[in-house]
Amino acid sequence: xxxxxxxxxxxxxxxxxxxxxxxxxxxxxxxxxxxxxxxxxxxxxxxxxxxxxxxxxxxxxxxxxxxxxxxxxxxxxxxxxxxxxxxxxxxxxxxxxxxxxxxxxxxxxxxxxxxxxxxxxxxxxxxxxxxxxxxxxxxxxxxxxxxxxxxxxxx
Numbered sequence: 666x667x668x669x670x671x672x673x674x675x676x677x678x679x680x681x682x683x684x685x686x687x688x689x690x691x692x693x694x695x696x697x698x699x700x701x702x703x704x705x706x707x708x709x710x711x712x713x714x715x716x717x718x719x720x721x722x723x724x725x726x727x728x729x730x731x732x733x734x735x736x737x738x739x740x741x742x743x744x745x746x747x748x749x750x751x752x753x754x755x756x757x758x759x760x761x762x763x764x765x766x767x768x769x770x771x772x773x774x775x776x777x778x779x780x781x782x783x784x785x786x787x788x789x790x791x792x793x794x795x796x797x798x799x800x801x802x803x804x805x806x807x808x809x810x811x812x813x814x815x816x817x818x819x820x
Contacts, residue, residue: 670800671800673796675698679691680757681758682743682755683740683744690791696729696731697730697790697820698733698789701714701718701732701789701813702786703715703784703786704783706736706738710786711806714786714804715734715746718734721814722753724814725814730817733755734754735765736756737759737760737765742758787804790813799813
C-alpha cells in the first residue's frame with residue numbers, strides 16, 4: 666500500500682465504539698476528526714497519550730474536533746481503559762486491524778529481538794471535508810496532544 670499523503674481523502678472506516686455504537690467517518694462529516702492509533706490499552710505510553718488528550722479535551726471541542734482513539738483491543742478492554750482514566754472521548758475497536766492497514770499504521774515491529782505485527786503510533790487530523798489535513802507519523806506519546814491541538818488551531 667502506498668503511504669497516505671496530506672490533502673488526500675481520508676480512507677473510510679466504520680468501527681465498533683466503546684459504547685457499543687458504530688462510528689463511521691461518513692457520520693462525522695462537517696467536523697474535524699483527530700484519529701489517533703495506539704498499540705494497546707493500559708500500557709505506559711498509551712496511557713500517557715490518552716491522558717494528555719483527556720486533559721486537553723475542552724480545547725479539541727472548541728476546535729469543532731472529535732477525538733477518536735483506535736487500537737486492536739476489543740470493546741471490553743476499551744470500556745475498562747476509558748473508565749479507569751476517565752477518558753471523555755471515544756475509543757474504537759479495530760480487532761482485525763483492517764482500518765490500521767487502510768491507514769498504513771499496521772507495521773512489523775521488533776522488541777527484544779522478536780518481530781511481530783502491531784500499530785505504529787500515528788495520528789491523523791481529518792478536516793471537515795474528509796481530507797487528511799495533517800499526519801503525525803511515529804508519534805512520541807508525551808507532549809503529542811498539545812502538538813495536535815496546535816495543528817488543529819492552525820487549520
